Amino acid sequence: MQVNVEIAFDQLLKIVKELPAGKLRKLKAEIEKGINEENLEEDLETLLLNGPVATSKQIEIIEQNRNSINQWRKKL
Secondary structure (H helix, E strand, O other): OOOOOOOOOOHHHHHOOOOOHHHHHHHHHHHHHHHHHHHHHHHHHHHHHOOOOOHHHHHHHHHHHHHHHHHHHHOO
């Protein structure tokens, strides 16, 4: 069974401030854990989307190097 209770922010803040130090640390850890898990996926996606991208010139150089290495291996 689940019960939903609406508490105003001010009331919630007052309740949290009245918590003993140990329970306050535990609450803080749980909140941070939830935030970190949520942001981890977003951060990875953002990192990949904003990461460096090779230019056409760089891709051309990579292809030339690849071809040179392949020719060098054929000579051996």
